[in-house]
Amino acid sequence: MTNLEKLVDAFSTGLAIGPEKVVDELEYNTIPEWDSTAHMILIAELEDQFKVMLDTDDIIDMSSVAKAKSILAKYDVDFNA
Numbered sequence: 001m002t003n004l005e006k007l008v009d010a011f012s013t014g015l016a017i018g019p020e021k022v023v024d025e026l027e028y029n030t031i032p033e034w035d036s037t038a039h040m041i042l043i044a045e046l047e048d049q050f051k052v053m054l055d056t057d058d059i060i061d062m063s064s065v066a067k068a069k070s071i072l073a074k075y076d077v078d079f080n081a
Contacts, residue, residue, distance in 0.1 A: 003079050006049040007072070011065060014042030024066035050077050 001009070011022040015033045028034050034042075043059050046052075046068065052075040054062075062068050069079050 003050075003072075003077055007046075007065070007068065007079070010045040010049045011042060011068075014038060014045035022065055024064065024069070027064040028062075046072070050075065052077070 008019050008022045011017070011026070012019045015031075015038050017031070017033050021031070026034075028039065039059075039062075043054060043062070047054060050072060052072070054071070054075075058071045058074070062071055073079070
């Protein structure tokens with residue numbers, strides 16, 4: 001599974017949405033499924049999928065799929081492969 005597929009899977013599972021909705025433009029609180037509770041479930045999914053421990057600032061800053069990619073890049077997760 002590629003890192004992009006892992007990301008889509010984490011968002012899809014964490015937010016209980018279809019994978020087709022997981023696009024870079026998807027932002028926090030723009031869909032009913034991505035509320036504060038789902039955000040914490042999403043963080044847990046991302047940490048599990050990528051075997052990382054996100055710091056508090058990263059958790060707070062993760063406001064979109066695109067932002068998640070840039071934050072995970074700090075943890076050496078490459079989405080270009």
